[in-house]
Amino acid sequence: xxxxxxxxxxxxxxxxxxxxxxxxxxxxxxxxxxxxxxxxxxxxxxxxxxxxxxxxxxxxxxxxxxxxxxxxxxxxxxxxxxxxxxxxxxxxxxxxxxxxxxxxxxxxxxxxxxxxxxxxxxxxxxxxxxxxxxxxxxxxxxxxxxxxxxxxxxxxxxxxxxxxxxxxxxxxxxxxxxxxxxxxxxxxxxxxxxxxxxxxxxxxxxxxxxxxxxxxxxxxxxxxxxxxxxxxxxxxxxxxxxxxxxxxxxxxxxxxxxxxxxxxxxxxxxxxxxxxxxxxxxxxxxxxxxxxxxxxxxxxxxxxxxxxxxxxxxxxxxxxxxxxxxxxxxxxxxxxxxxxxxxxxxxxxxxxxxxxxxxxxxxxxxxxxxxxxxxxxxxxxxxxxx
Numbered sequence: 613x614x615x616x617x618x619x620x621x622x623x624x625x626x627x628x629x630x631x632x633x634x635x636x637x638x639x640x641x642x643x644x645x646x647x648x649x650x651x652x653x654x655x656x657x658x659x660x661x662x663x664x665x666x667x668x669x670x671x672x673x674x675x676x677x678x679x680x681x682x683x684x685x686x687x688x689x690x691x692x693x694x695x696x697x698x699x700x701x702x703x704x705x706x707x708x709x710x711x712x713x714x715x716x717x718x719x720x721x722x723x724x725x726x727x728x729x730x731x732x733x734x735x736x737x738x739x740x741x742x743x744x745x746x747x748x749x750x751x752x753x754x755x756x757x758x759x760x761x762x763x764x765x766x767x768x769x770x771x772x773x774x775x776x777x778x779x780x781x782x783x784x785x786x787x788x789x790x791x792x793x794x795x796x797x798x799x800x801x802x803x804x805x806x807x808x809x810x811x812x813x814x815x816x817x818x819x820x821x822x823x824x825x826x827x828x829x830x831x832x833x834x835x836x837x838x839x840x841x842x843x844x845x846x847x848x849x850x851x852x853x854x855x856x857x858x859x860x861x862x863x864x865x866x867x868x869x870x871x872x873x874x875x876x877x878x879x880x881x882x883x884x885x886x887x888x889x890x891x892x893x894x895x896x897x898x899x900x901x902x903x904x905x906x907x908x909x910x911x912x913x914x915x916x917x918x919x920x921x922x923x924x925x926x927x928x929x930x931x932x933x934x935x936x937x938x939x940x941x942x943x944x945x946x947x948x949x950x951x952x953x954x955x956x957x958x959x960x961x962x963x964x965x966x967x968x969x970x971x972x973x974x975x976x977x978x979x980x981x982x983x984x985x986x987x988x989x990x991x992x993x994x995x996x997x998x
Contacts, residue, residue: 615798619796621784622752622866624760627970628690628777628803628847630854634658635863635969636668637686638856638878641677643963646880648675650961653713656878657856658683660849662698665706669878672713679869680706686966691768691777698850706732721882721917721951729952731914731921732883733874739892739910745791747984749975751792753866754828755783757971758825763802766820778847783826791852795826797835803847804839810975814838863973864889869909877969881960882913888921890983891954893974895947901925901986902993904939906931912949919950934996942992958982 625632637658644654659666665683681929687701694700721732741748742858759781767775770884782799785792791856800817817838857875861867881887892910899908905928913922926940955961964980976984 616787616789617659618787619784620750620752620787620868621797622750622756622861622868623782623799624753624756624862625781625859626760626764626777626779628692628764628779629859630660630778630852631856631858632854632970633660633687633690633692633849634854634856634860635875635877635968636690637665637683638669639965639969640682640686641667641679642798642878642965644677645671645673645675646961646965647956647963649673651879653882654668654870654878654880655883656710657770658878659853659855660699662850662855663704664849665704666709668709670713671710679708679710692848697776697848699848716760721978725847728919729882730917730919730948731888731951732879732916733885734914734916735874735885735888736872736913737874737888737892738864738870738872738913739894739896740865741893741896741908742868743900744905745975747975747977748855748900750868751865752783752785753862754975755795755826755829756781756786756862756866757975758952759783759798759800759821761971762821762825763800763817765786771820771830772816774805774808776805776845776847778803778844778851785829792829794831795834797831797837798822798826798830799837799840801839801844801946803844803851806845810839810842836953842903865974870911872911876973877965881955882951884912887948887951887954887958887960888912888914890958890960890973891947891949894958894983894985895943897984898988898992899939899987901989902996903989903998904933904942904992904996908939910943919952921949924949933998938996942995946988946991946995 638656642654656669683706684701691699721730744751763779766772780801784797786794786796860875876886879886896908896910907929909927911925
């Protein structure tokens with residue numbers, strides 16, 4: 613148990629960050645394949661560097677996608693449209709190295725008359741929820757995401773016309789008695805054109821990004837750092853190479869909840885790295901929404917080819933309102949962690965994934981994010997006798 617009073621920090625990145633470019637490309641390919649063939653088996657990773665995109669992985673599908681076309685569409689939508697960036701959708705090279713999924717995996721994962729759909733891999737997944745925010749998410753990651761989204765918004769609508777696509781945000785929240793009290797520090801790195809001063813950047817970002825998102829939790833002692841080196845002209849894949857799955861803490865709970873280590877993007881929902889983590893969030897969120905605990909974390913584990921999870925573990929960090937054993941019993945009675953059941957419950961065989969690849973997979977209100985529903989909360993509350 614940590615001190616009751618502490619500082620906690622989470623970060624986010626914009627859609628133009630090199631790692632996020634890769635996540636979006638991988639999920640855009642997945643979406644197009646699921647649109648054509650919902651039973652597609654997809655495990656696609658992307659890497660980017662100066663002037664080059666590499667798409668690699670395993671796909672088994674009845675559909676077909678022109679991968680270079682999708683790559684260029686994603687890069688264009690993000691905003692890499694000028695050769696001046698040294699990475700743009702028209703001139704970048706695209707290399708593709710794709711082969712079919714291993715039949716050794718398929719024989720254990722694909723559903724047959726004599727065999728339930730098994731987990732697409734071994735591994736552990738976590739889901740987390742907390743009463744800190746209306747989204748039942750930790751406050752630092754919600755603020756970091758909102759700053760990153762606002763940074764992209766003011767770039768795209770030309771409110772700050774000199775911004776470029778790459779950017780990072782970071783928020784440190786001060787807690788008292790485990791409760792968020794104020795924003796201690798805000799850090800923003802925003803890529804920009806070379807002909808603008810640091811003073812102008814600080815003034816504009818403070819006014820148009822930080823104040824709209826964070827003012828209610830700031831005070832005169834809040835520390836703000838904007839472009840700490842003094843200059844951020846070279847960015848995106850030119851400033852740093854990117855790879856799918858390198859922002860897994862940004863994608864989840866900003867470090868407040870545990871992470872099993874497997875990324876989400878580019879993986880169809882037969883991969884429990886994705887569907888299991890989504891379902892664990894769904895379960896944890898409904899436990900908190902039902903009032904059974906103020907914090908809930910659910911861990912599940914699988915062996916490849918087997919439908920039933922090896923373990924389901926629940927941790928309420930001491931905030932449970934009923935015995936943890938009763939919460940575990942309610943989870944086992946009301947939720948099935950078999951891959952097929954999770955996929956059906958959350959309606960995951962849809963082309964919904966590119967949207968998840970930026971600004972977090974959790975704490976979202978869009979209808980595609982079915983794992984954010986709290987439709988089981990009332991049932992759990994009644995069965996718990998609350």
